[in-house]
Amino acid sequence: xxxNYPEAAHWPIDPTRQDLVEEMRANPRGPHSDxxxxxxxxxxxxxxxxxYVVIVLEPNRRWMLGRLPGRRGAPVETFPNRIFTSxxxxxxxxxxxxxxxxxxxxxxxxxxx
Numbered sequence: 001x002x003x004n005y006p007e008a009a010h011w012p013i014d015p016t017r018q019d020l021v022e023e024m025r026a027n028p029r030g031p032h033s034d035x036x037x038x039x040x041x042x043x044x045x046x047x048x049x050x051x052y053v054v055i056v057l058e059p060n061r062r063w064m065l066g067r068l069p070g071r072r073g074a075p076v077e078t079f080p081n082r083i084f085t086s087x088x089x090x091x092x093x094x095x096x097x098x099x100x101x102x103x104x105x106x107x108x109x110x111x112x113x
Contacts, residue, residue, distance in 0.1 A: 013103055024040075040095075050068065052098060053067065
């Protein structure tokens with residue numbers, strides 16, 4: 001677990017590591033390799049606010065894309081046009097958006113079912 005690994009929050013993202021992209025695409029819920037866990041940790045803890053998240057609408061049934069605010073207490077931005085009936089698809093969508101934000105490279109919409 002990377003909770004006690006503060007260096008992972010500064011782990012350099014190598015946009016050529018398409019193997020990590022494919023690992024995430026194939027299994028968005030894990031288990032993940034050490035390098036993919038470091039990448040995910042970095043993605044989750046980069047910057048203050050404006051991070052994409054998955055919001056549960058109905059447990060185990062429906063999820064929506066959201067974005068955290070830039071300051072504590074402000075409302076979470078929601079995207080009602082981005083509803084998912086698969087948690088894997090929701091996780092992939094967030095990964096792809098975070099990847100693009102950090103690398104400038106857009107991933108295709110090959111969202112897992």
